[in-house]
Amino acid sequence: MGHRGLHSAERVAEYTSAGQWGDETMDGLFRARVAAAPGRLAVVDPANKADLTGTPPRRLTWRELDEEVTGLADVLLSHGVGAGDVVGLQMPNTVELVTAYLACWRLGAVVSPLPAQYREHEVTELGRLAGFTAYLTVDRLGDRSPVREICGVKDALPALRTVFAYGEDLPEGVVAAVPVPGARERVEAYAAEHPADPNDCVTICWTSGTESTPKGVPRTHYDWLAICWATVDAPRLTADDVLLNPFPMVNMAGINGMFLPWLRVGGVLVQHHPFDLPTFLRQIAEEKATYTVAPPALLSMLLARPELLAATDLGSLRVLGSGSAPLPPAMVRGWQEKHGIGVINFFGSNEGIALLTDPHDVPDPEQRARYFPRYGVPGVEWTSRVSKWVSVRLVDDATGKEVTEPGVPGELRIKGPTIFPGYLGGANLASPFDEDGYLRTGDVFEIAGEDGRFLRYVDRAKDLVIRGGMNIAPAELEDLLSAHPAVAEVSVVGYPDEILGERVCAVVVPAEGAAPTLEDLVSHLRDRRIASFKLPERLELRSSLPRNPIGKVLKRDLREELM
Template sequence: MDGAAQFGATRFVVASEVRPHATTVGELVEEAKLAAGALQGLGVGAGDVVAVQLPNWYEGAVLQTAAALVGAVVLPIVQIYARREVEFIVRESRARVLVIPGEWRGRYYPDMLPAMGSLPDLEQVVVIADNVPAGALSWDDLLGPLAKPWSMPVLDPRSIAMLVYTSGTTADPKGVQHSHESLLAEVWSDSSASASAAEASTLAVFPSGHVAGLLGLLRVLVKGAPTVTMDVWDIATAARLIDEHRVTFTSGAPVHLSGLLDAKDNGEAALETLKEFLVGGASVSPSLIERADRAGVVAYRCYGSSEHPTVTVGRLEDSLDRRANTDGPPIAGNELRIVDDNGVDVAPGEAGNIVTRGAELFVGYRDTSLDAEAFLEGGWFITGDIGTLDQEGYLTVTDRKKDIIVRGGENISSKEVEDVLATHPDVADVAVVGAPDERLGERVAAFVIVRDGKSLELSDLAAHCAAAGIAKAKTPELVRIVQELPRTAAGKIRKVDLRNELRR
């Protein structure tokens, strides 16, 4: 609680139409102590799992902090997950407490509870709502009748502190376990140096169910970054908050950065105070970084995952070319290699499999049977991504291994094609996947969102690719114009959905 004592007056604002809240870090921690005492009174202690499926609300921040105070394992759950996913996560994690909203965005979350199967480890359900269903605890219960003096536990730094389930771009989500050591290594790393400066002000857009959302809360508590958080992503609201709270730094996926730049271009916001944007969580087009630079925002890329939150990050002092075309060098304490399919290092500049290790690397999956295929000898984590390392040690992620398109035996990087298409003036957003083909195996297919008032044909994209000088085999042979792209809660495009659509 050293951070709370040092940064007690630091502001923490929740921007929400349904549960707005403005407070300080000191007040948040005091209420977290009350909730922590209540959890201890309910028998929750070190190693027990507390699952929280709340939007970026004040109550969620308090309860995640309270769970940490009693030494419990904090389990944030993505808000869009429904009965099937929540049941799977609660059962596999053996959560003892589940915290959910009442009604939010047209969904009444307690409705899923009776339909869940047997969950023998789940003892308490807390519902954050004005009217709480029978059998559940309320927010007032935790801070009122159940509140007891909190007793600080003695913890092993290597014990599990956080459990987060991957966002489900594949099949059932995997439970990623982090220790107290790995979380603090990430929080104290230089990946967030700018966001934690005393004069900085941060806008937090990642949902609390995402690893970046919880890490953002930890940075508020440990490093005292004044923060405004949103419970629903809305471009106009985000732009207004930046101007109103004089936000200097934010981070997010490409969809967040492009939306803010659109708001500035349309005259909806000034964004005069916004100086930095750390962009990651999905493939980043160089043209987006260049566009931000023209708008006066220094944007730089990063690379990481739930398993290894920040492996590399660009630097403010890097040239525009570096920031636009690489994902930066490894941060202090991290190592990475580029290896072939036999685990042998490849030459600088040659593409291969990215493997990593470092202090903030997770300690293993909840389902330990998944660990054997996740690591190479020596503790190197197999990320499943493809990339290159240059002579100066800067990483460039070129694709997900599963997103490589194999056309007639030739490997095509979907990201390379996306980066080319993103430079077309009429393309607002794009995702490229492989379309099944009996003769070639796969062909290049592009799902495109066009800018307002514009139209695009396949021939337009073909001409653009030809002008860009890429191989004809990489040119899209199928284009679908869409109003939106399916995304995870963290903003990643769900390419599995796009592939499934092409198979129908």
């Protein structure tokens, strides 16, 4: 697949003439931030970075960050990475991860970020799909060595030419991410000869849908820079904000929730990884964070344990964001009444949905927890500029007719400048768009509230488990588990957890005479080198799985049994 001109000429004309897309690029935005405040603090490492990568945490100004970006861009360029190349990126949330994105974008390369937890199984699969020509990682991540993992599977990735890494202990043939003198002149000359087009691909993220194979989600400067206004406007971000980022910068939550809004307004980005509650609370206090995001289960738990919050100075926090699961109204109300902090309710996806209910538009915490904006209702105004750009509708799955009555469930469909151009290799996949060009989200909502101004989330038609904000496709685990000789049938579902939101349960019908244990199944999956966050933490044995008349497993029934 080419990585230039992803949106059709008709879409580009429509959204540029409406002023919703412009000539901005990621590198242009970064350069503007550097020029505006070169000496101001820009980015801060996780407090526990030494435990994570063996290197001390750092704090960089915009000028210092620009120097590192230019230096890394030169290393990549001198080893053959240039415009249109796809760079696999597997790093924890650190200053270097920010540098890596910006260095690739300075050259016009495409970043395909992978969660730090991914292992050889996922890296090989996604590297083949995206055609990684380069890979950038670290020598150490806790007790693992991601650079040795990628070197071990390099032969399985025919397009992969060069592996780059941060760190000291690098295998033979790996290029160290250490700049050499003269970088700026070479990089600026290359950038001038290869100007970015806003319709070029800048990222390929990965979505865990209902299929066992993840789908690549290419995005351009155009649609990323449009959707990031949603996450700038809802928390009312300015250059004075300090953003504490606990979500991995690998998909919509981390990139559009934190990274791009920071790039847009020019505040301070404080990185956090992996999630650790004492470190998180300490960073809020020490860095004077004004805005952060957290899963609803965590925010509920903190309210239920006031002794944790009493020991933390929350005085700097203006607003919180939360999502990936329905928000309990009591949690939203509790933060507002006890701490004076409004919680923004997020509903987003890699493909480009951005429904945000914020405290300015919806002051009532009960409504804010339950509802999302239904953009386009006559006479109803929302303050986010995205509300005027995006068109939403609900469609009855059975009849194909638009739903206009309150309380009737329908699939959310959405259209506008925030939406991606289509899946990687889309010619071989079913189109995610309907005949009117709306994205079929697979998520079920209903119209609610006075004068139908809201949407209420009903169900996840896409059968995902969301564990601590990370999407897990049950189909992938079911495929792998069904190969175990002791498994006759298997269904994978989520069950509630007060910290992570959900954990993974395997419901298994054993093969005749077999008695599989959780340890057996986890060991089987570990042998397949999959990411550890996907591993089941519970096993239920059944004589049969509940099915509907056409044989489909009734996962909702299983989930209810596990509550």
